[in-house]
Amino acid sequence: xxxxxxxxxxxxxxxxxxxxxxxxxxxxxxxxxxxxxxxxxxxxxxxxxxxxxxxxxxxxxxxxxxxxxxxxxxxxxxxxxxxxxxxxxxxxxxxxxxxxxxxxxxxxxxxxxxxxxxxxxxxxxxxxxxxxxxxxxxxxxxxxxxxxxxxxxxxxxxxxxxxxxxxxxxxxxxxxxxxxxxxxxxxxxx
Ligand code: FES
Numbered sequence: 014x015x016x017x018x019x020x021x022x023x024x025x026x027x028x029x030x031x032x033x034x035x036x037x038x039x040x041x042x043x044x045x046x047x048x049x050x051x052x053x054x055x056x057x058x059x060x061x062x063x064x065x066x067x068x069x070x071x072x073x074x075x076x077x078x079x080x081x082x083x084x085x086x087x088x089x090x091x092x093x094x095x096x097x098x099x100x101x102x103x104x105x106x107x108x109x110x111x112x113x114x115x116x117x118x119x120x121x122x123x124x125x126x127x128x129x130x131x132x133x134x135x136x137x138x139x140x141x142x143x144x145x146x147x148x149x150x151x152x153x154x155x156x157x158x159x160x161x162x163x164x165x166x167x168x169x170x171x172x173x174x175x176x177x178x179x180x181x182x183x184x185x186x187x188x189x190x191x192x193x194x195x196x197x198x199x200x201x202x203x
Contacts, residue, residue, distance in 0.1 A: 150181070
């Protein structure tokens with residue numbers, strides 16, 4: 014398995030922190046998943062050799078935690094919050110809308126590999142749900158007609174260009190207009 018110099022350096026730093034190399038297992042797994050998108054069989058073997066343990070010791074960690082992927086997500090990965098505050102504001106419907114428009118069920122990757130959806134617990138921005146995170150960008154109040162429009166823009170890869178949807182992160186970079194999914198007032202996000 015090939016890894017970037019940056020990841021290799023980080024792995025060396027992490028492993029050096031522990032008297033027992035095996036204690037760095039989870040952190041090494043995360044570093045590799047950040048670069049590769051998942052932990053393949055080859056990655057398991059590589060980690061086992063690096064930490065001087067048996068592959069089964071790595072497999073048992075990889076298969077225990079649901080956030081560790083055995084296959085990569087789609088090119089665009091969409092996370093929808095399903096925890097109560099967002100659920101009460103319609104996140105289940107928002108997730109269904111995204112599934113229909115993007116042609117992929119939550120927990121899966123579309124056949125062309127373009128999209129994947131994860132319907133998951135709190136995304137730490139509970140004030141104005143439903144909250145949807147597209148790759149690294151956070152959108153609020155994605156519900157009803159706005160969710161339909163949001164899904165269409167996403168499918169056409171034009172979400173970034175549409176002025177009705179400003180992500181929280183982009184809103185921090187520039188003054189925002191009042192838009193469908195942009196208001197951050199009263200949220201818990203710092
Ligand atoms: S409940 Fe949805 S972000 Fe926290």
